[in-house]
Amino acid sequence: MGRILQSGVRLRPIDLARRHGLSTQAVRNYEEAGILPPAGRTPTGYRTYTSLHAGALRAFLALVPGHGHQMATSIMRAVNKGAVDEAFRLIDESHVQLLDDRRTLQTVESALRGLRPITASGPGTASGTGTASGHPAASGPGATFIGPLAERLGIRPATLRKWERTGLLRPRRDPLTGYRVYDEADVRDARLAHQLRRGGYPLEQIAALISQMRAAGGLEPLESALRDWHGRLSVRGRAMLTGAAELEAYLRECG
Known part of the structure; x- marks a missing residue:
């Protein structure tokens, strides 16, 4: 929804917040945490944001469902510091954890078959x-x-x-x-x-x-739980794809 912004358009904190259903305090908190790049300032000291900040916020919010809040924060901090390889390493860690969770699920299912x-x-x-x-x-x-x-x-x-x-x-x-x-x-x-x-x-x-x-x-109750586990892993995997697409768009905008 924020992609129609031109790069020179200046946004107030309230403008950026409303686009994503956030409070202006949340936007300021994200900036202070390094999730967003530093904001510009008006001559009177008010924060101003651009399409770059909107892209960073989109990327972060898309990363959270697949990677979790803490890992998404670390990824965005690395990107905004120019440490893109570090961001990729963190993403790899999340994928490894997802793979490990899938293997764990397979182990449980194998154990159930012998119960x-x-x-x-x-x-x-x-x-x-x-x-x-x-x-x-x-x-x-x-x-x-x-x-x-x-x-x-x-x-x-x-x-x-x-x-x-x-x-x-x-x-x-x-x-x-x-x-x-x-x-x-x-x-x-x-x-x-x-x-x-x-x-x-x-x-x-x-x-x-x-x-x-x-x-x-x-074993029906346990089998139902495992089906739910399967579903949650699939949702997480798709969320990682969505997050990757938004992060790639942000990286392109960063140049």
């Missing part, structure tokens, strides 16, 4: 025989303690304890030591929770999904 419906199990016990470290070994196929499970997932034991408090996990306690024992179902739930957290899902939503899966004995 069995959760069934009730007996309390079980931990073996009283010692391991090489002197700790008792968890009994049952796939059973493990909090330290090895946290290490396997690349997270802290405190994270697993937090997930337990929110209902994501329900480990039993070894009757001899009081240690948490995670059986196969717990390990599976921890893996899924870890992957969904990487996908941006809040703990409360993940807990509800796993609870529904346990109650229903099926």
